[in-house]
Amino acid sequence: MNIVHAKTWLVGTMFFGALACFWGGHLAPYPLFVVCNIGISIVMAVSLNLINGHTGQFSLGHAGFMAVGAYVSAVITNHYNESGPVLAGLEFAAALLAGGFAAAVAGLLVGIPTLRLRGDYLAIVTLGFGEIIRVILQNMDAVGGARGLSVIHGYTNLFWCFALAAITVYVVAGLVQSTYGRGFIAVRDDEIAASAMGISPTRYKVTAFVVGAFFAGLAGGLYAHSTQFLTPNGFGFMTSITYVVMVILGGMGNTAGVILAAILLTLLPEGLRMAADVERLPGVATLRPLAWLVNTRMILYSLLLIILMLTRPQGLFSFRRHPEKPSLL
């Protein structure tokens, strides 16, 4: 992907997002919500891919960064009450950025232990950081604690989701493809060789965590203003796992694959839910047997996950003949 090409894609997607947003009023709220979730998943999965896939640092705490971004941006927009689309848009952008920066600071804190830890030890420490963030939020009365926080403004729309997803893909892909960014891949492939070549693994690891956390914070802001209700438990360990699964199914370090996996894995549970709901539509009452999907869709999801891993362990969308073996864990 050369850089001019990438810029066309970036502008094109943002334009498409704006158009889609313009017409989005005609969509029912539920599909709109699902499409926004896809955008959020792409931001999360692609930013996690920078840490896990490109830099090879196994992180299990990405939802923690998302939580920081979500709460910070929600507190900001709850505090100010701008009227008019332009001011509201500016306020939302500022809140998102603030959330992103707060998450980046958290990423810096998490990045520091990576200097000494690797593999499983790093995985458990990032998991721990994510859980600590969750428990701290649960105990913060100012943001509602375990009761949750209502977000007043539902600013998130298709434009913001598409635009931020496009920017995330552009920045992460551009960063990794750049001369500087080759260092991420060098650190993943062989840390000792990389440092022998004058690349500082420390610096690359911390950069990956900070950049990844920043975008996770943005995604958190989008999420907050899409669901309009936040609970600390929504950002637990399982949420992090969901995004890790997207990265791995997409094929570690394969940006296009990760995007596809993010779309697929967001649609899958929703699709199963919709399939189960079909019988409620007028005229198709004969599809009653699908009703069992309501209770079993998460079982099907987990079974599909196992089967996909067993049949395509190199990732769903990796078609290289000799898949690179990520040297993680």
Next chain:
Amino acid sequence: MIEFFQQLTNGLALGSILALVALGYTMVYGILRFINFAHGDLFMLGAFAGYYVAPWLARALPLPSVSGALVVLAVSMLFCAIIGLLIERFAYRPLRNQPRLTMLITAIGVSLFLENGGQWLLGAAPKRFPLLLPAWGQWKIAGLTMNSNQCVVILVTTLMLLALRFIVLNTRMGRAMRAVACNPDAAALMGVDTNRVIAFTFALGSALAAAAGVLFAINYPSIDPLMGILPGLKAFVAAVLGGIGNLPGAALGGLIIGITETMVAGYISSTYKDAIAFAVLIIILLVRPSGLLGKRENDKV
């Protein structure tokens, strides 16, 4: 001072249960170098096996009684050992030669499957675990209150740790396990049937998790299909804390996490106790990056 020792006793009981679960994590890690995320759910299955076996068994044996409790414990351990074998055979063995991350995701899939399947099959509402042990009541020793169930937990855990130590250090299979943990290829060349050893390790770890599940349910008699998540996570923390792959380390880590958690819940705030386990872990790992008893692995160029 009395209160401190009281918390210490409570922590010891909780820590013993965590230690049993942590041993399963660490054994599997020692041999396959992979985190079996479904291990916490075997803990849950163990408790549920006890729940369903106990009324059925009550027809033949008097319950609550010591012998009945032991039989329930044995049956649930056997059941989970079989489940562990099945999981290893069908979910993990086909991926043996793939990157370990693939196995990790499969393990997460298995864990989700057991949790959601459990909710579907067994019902999501918490169930009351039957009384297995006669209530001998509480003893007061020098001002300390000790629950008979806590004593049983500590006693059973100690016995199991000794048995495990015997299996690993003094039997043929234990020697094979250590050989495979040290170098699977070399062990296979020396005539060790690695598949059998790995299957045995899974069965052993699952049985310990089941025992922990039953002991947990005796102490906290409300069980539900998601009960394995948090103890599983904490046991994993305990295993890493002690140095993952190291058996005494897992036991030590379990005790440390259990005691710290009860201390924090008792003296600071019970809402922070889940975070404290992780905070302790992070601090210890920053000082000793491969855990308390873990061996420092040197990088080979």
